Amino acid sequence: MSILAAGLAVGFTGACGDNGKGSGEESESNSNSNSNSNSNTITITATATVTATESASATEGSGSASATEATTAVLPTGGETEPTGGNTTFDPNDCGESVVNIPIVTPSVMLVLDKSGSMVATPGGFWDHDADDADDDGIQDADMVSPATPKITRWESLWSVVDLIANGFNGSMNMGVVLFPSKAAKADYSAVACVVNAKPEVAVGAMNAANIIAAIPAAKADKTVIQGGTPATKGVNTAITELEAAPADQPKFMILVTDGAANCPDGAPDNAALFEVYDDKLATTLADAAAKGIKTYVVGIDISQEVSGTTKDGNPDSTNTYDKLNEVAIAGGVPRAGAEKFFNTTNQDELQAALDMISMQILSCTLDLDPSPVYLDYVEVTVKEKYGKMQVMDCATEDGWHYLEKVNPDDPVRIELCGQACADFQMTGMIDIQYRCPNSG
Structure with missing residues (x-):
């Protein structure tokens, strides 16, 4: 089982109230998926589902698991779970469905x-x-x-x-x-x-x-x-x-x-x-x-x-x-x-x-967020305990998370887990990150 395969889940919440596209103004391609919901948000979760047995057999000879596994899109609004090997761009300004491949890096x-x-x-x-x-x-x-x-x-x-x-x-x-x-x-x-x-x-x-x-x-x-x-x-x-x-x-x-x-x-x-x-x-x-x-x-x-x-x-x-x-x-x-x-x-x-x-x-506690969130102040992180969207000031002495500065403008948005959040992630390989939007509740 890899560091992230044990249950890494990244949640995406879209349909922000200030983006000029409310729940009644969604793109045509997504209108059907939201027709039965009264909420102006939909959460799409990508969950790595590789098991220990699958990891062990992923590479013949050495028994090593592959460093990148396909994810499964889980639609909490009633949609069926479908495995995918593709990668769909997620737009936080769009309330539509999205499938994201989460890189699983196993040392x-x-x-x-x-x-x-x-x-x-x-x-x-x-x-x-x-x-x-x-x-x-x-x-x-x-x-x-x-x-x-x-x-x-x-x-x-x-x-x-x-x-x-x-x-x-x-x-x-x-x-x-x-x-x-x-x-x-x-x-x-x-x-x-x-x-x-x-x-x-x-x-x-x-x-x-x-x-x-x-x-x-x-x-x-x-x-x-x-x-x-x-x-x-x-x-x-x-x-x-x-x-x-x-x-x-x-x-x-x-x-x-x-x-x-x-x-x-x-x-x-x-x-x-x-x-x-x-x-x-x-x-x-x-x-x-x-x-x-x-x-x-x-x-x-x-x-x-x-x-x-x-x-x-x-x-x-x-x-x-x-x-x-x-x-x-x-x-x-x-x-x-x-x-x-x-x-x-x-x-x-x-x-x-x-x-x-x-x-x-x-086991690094530095994670790339891909795709990058648009609204950085509305990202929420949970590692056993919910740390929410509040960043720590001193990673050396506090429990939680914070953003790392980009070296180059084209670098992905990167977070670092701190203290107990880092320790829990390293021991369990489990984390939940939600991209939320202003006025999304």
Whole structure:
């Protein structure tokens, strides 16, 4: 199901009292449709009716839904509902019927998840998931009021957050998942630790939350399952190939989550080069993907600002993972503002907040109104709650909506949803916009 397919409805109300064409002066082509109504208005609603099943089968191979679906005109005055693939110009000065195609833009998102052994290793794989042990001594701090809770693995936290994100945005995004390394990888100082599937564990598609959770290791998985190196470049290459097969007009994103520096480069001459050397192809691979329109958000799990040693430990030598992930985030095309370009998380709450924020950025709350309304002061917006025609003054602090200024005169009229209106739209994909006219009631 796409972001707008879940129930986007746009209502058009015409026959304005001050346009020189009252209810008794309608155009001949529309006189029949209004002959049984005493009102001087008629509301035409275009509703996207694509279902989850239709979305999933809309594109063969990848399972992605089409970015634009035909709408259905619903005539509340008693007319029959008729599907249409055409586009009829709507004139707010005319009380006639109109059919409008609503563009349905559904982002395709690949989750690229680190399944390396460090995600559960002792002691490094365990972390203070609820931030009640600030000095990391294994004892709840005295100033913490919440009950002390045991540390859990980084993987368990990641699983919990993926579960929430996948289910929370199940109706708004086409999602898939890639694990690096794959479940077939082994805890061995050889190439078997660097195995990544050529195809994703779950291909990008609609309503995929259950499939994603079923495909990744369980929350309580231990080192017998969560093992291997950090072949991040191979993981993103699999995700890129999948996203390139999605419809060209769909926005495409990767969310790369890792707790360490990339290794397992292609063409390594020996095992030392496989594990003890940083794979600098990760940044160039993401930069190439960004140039093709596939942007990558980078999330780090408990990344320290320090340079690694030179011991034979399976981790890249003399490498500052923090600096490397900053470079990777810049290459991905959507770095954070400020000195820290990636989302560095030190507990599960921060990890949840980071993925929530990324998901909100992927799902835009800026909408083009096409056709554009003539009477801008009489447009009414409802997203769960009716916000009516009153615009907010400060989108950063208020709930509701407002118009955005045009950069060019030929640009469509554009609105931005703010605060709770934006959040509700992103979670449900549902909005109702009515074009009303002066004196229309």
